[in-house]
Amino acid sequence: MAETTPVSAPIPGPPGTERTPRVVAARKLLRRTGRERAGRFLVEGAQAAREAVRHATVRELFVTDPAAARHPELVAAAADAGARISLVTDTAAASLSETVTPQGLVAVCDLLDVPLADALGERPELVAVCAGIADPGNAGTVIRVADAAGARAVLLAGDTVDPHNGKAVRASTGSVFHLPLARDRDEGAVLDACRAAGLTLLAADAHGELDLHDPAADPVLAGPVAWIFGGEAHGVPVTVAERADHRVRVPILGRAESLNLATAAAVCLYASVGARRRRSPERPQGAQP
């Protein structure tokens, strides 16, 4: 079936090195300050770059010769989408990589976050809020879980890590590209926006007054809700938890001290999915209003 394999045009050489100005400039995107200054971030590896081409604005694709040969369809799709294709050496590609075994393929994309109001849209039903999540792997996993549970958006409030951080992007396994992200260092502004959008604010809190499985929780969970998740060490900041409508605990029935952040977020978000389904058993799953 060789004739049906897409073949990209040869990329004009010679390959850029780690000292080529465009590579030097792109390397600055490995740091948050560089990303914010340029308004762009790096997406590493074929699978993530494919999602980026499909769902985001890719400005440039740095690719080694072997990687271009492995992924001709991706190089062609990126070029079709208007990205500049830049051949680079293995060393140059590795200098843009944060992984142990670089794939030789790194895309430069526009930052993904949008204004709060745009992310929330009209009458959202389920939203995840990260309040002070410092670990990029955790933030990325929460974004992945929120995507899976059909959340309308993920809002990153306060001191939460940048979702464009390479580890966060990788942990999200593509989900950063699937649903709107919005950021605001002012946690109050995020809560106000959620409330204005008609969402009930639920803070996930190991010591919350409402048990997730309390029958009284079900009508709340089934309504339009914003689930707020905090960092693994200290949980949702007290000032945020106090402003929530309910502080909800995932019950610990055994002798475990706690759940980790990602598993607790998954249980909470899917509890909303389940509660909604019980209220409208015939409702087609997967449909966002």
Next chain:
Amino acid sequence: MAETTPVSAPIPGPPGTERTPRVVAARKLLRRTGRERAGRFLVEGAQAAREAVRHATVRELFVTDPAAARHPELVAAAADAGARISLVTDTAAASLSETVTPQGLVAVCDLLDVPLADALGERPELVAVCAGIADPGNAGTVIRVADAAGARAVLLAGDTVDPHNGKAVRASTGSVFHLPLARDRDEGAVLDACRAAGLTLLAADAHGELDLHDPAADPVLAGPVAWIFGGEAHGVPVTVAERADHRVRVPILGRAESLNLATAAAVCLYASVGARRRRSPERPQGAQP
């Protein structure tokens, strides 16, 4: 309050080195074959060692001078429980450690696993089965989640990683000590034992025929169930999934491809907790029959 702080007796020196025979022997426990030959495993760090002293049989505690000074109550408790206390050098302690910053404290414990029938006990209500989970971090996290959800036991079937692996122990954050673990390389034997104990077998399967939130699933989830989880790459082995009573999928409502193993396991196990609670709203949470 210095007089109420427990002070352990000075540990007879000189400290053992990495060439001391007891340290050399203990180091073999870093590998599965060594653990199986000796019937013992290593538990690293003060927090995990404390759980081990409380819930398991600790044979020996290797401790550096500074660590003994930091944790006198732990050294005393281990000695009270019959453990030999062995002072070692920093290098010797590090040679028994798998972490980047060794704490200078490593306990030698008897292996935790018990026969299948003992783990299942009489009329279990909720059990987690790991079927072919190769990653120790994943296995440990499933054990932690199962503990949190009040599971009676975790059964490790087939090619599942050894739960006494250091990474698994650490990922479980103490939960390996909280509930019975049983292992059997024969997956069929594990399934048979679950069925004989009256459990309905539910395979967590991204392509399962039963939606976790289907109203028809609720009575099943609320009954006595064994949830079966497979490895992240290939899921529950087909031969095991075929023998389950139901293959249950966590619905993916957004554009995420999947959930990771730990989050999927948390959603499944807590779905059983929630379903049971809806059937008996007054039932005290946390009580195991």
